[in-house]
Amino acid sequence: MCANALTVYFVSHxxxxxxxxxxxxxxxxQVAxxxxxxxxxxxxxxxxxxxxxTGQRRCYHS
Incomplete structure (x- = not known):
C-alpha cells in the first residue's frame, strides 16, 4: 500500500x-x-x- 501511494505521489504530485x-x-x-x-x-x-x-468417510490422523 505504501509503495503504491508513494509511486502515485511521485508520478502525479x-x-x-x-x-x-x-x-x-x-x-x-477486499473484493479479491x-x-x-x-x-x-x-x-x-x-x-x-x-x-x-460415495458414502466414504475419511479419517485423517495427525
Missing part, C-alpha cells in the same frame, strides 16, 4: 490522486479476498458433497 488510488486499491484487495473466501467455501462444499455421495 497530487495528494488527491494518492487518496483515490489507495482507496481503489483497498477496494480491489472476498472472492477467494467464497471460492474456498464452494470448493469445500463440493468435496463434502462428493464424499457424501
Amino acid at each position: 497530487s495528494i488527491r490522486r494518492v487518496i483515490i488510488a489507495t482507496v481503489c486499491t483497498l477496494l480491489l484487495l 479476498y472476498f472472492g477467494s473466501v467464497l471460492f474456498l467455501v464452494w470448493r469445500a462444499r463440493c468435496k463434502r458433497r462428493a464424499v457424501e455421495r
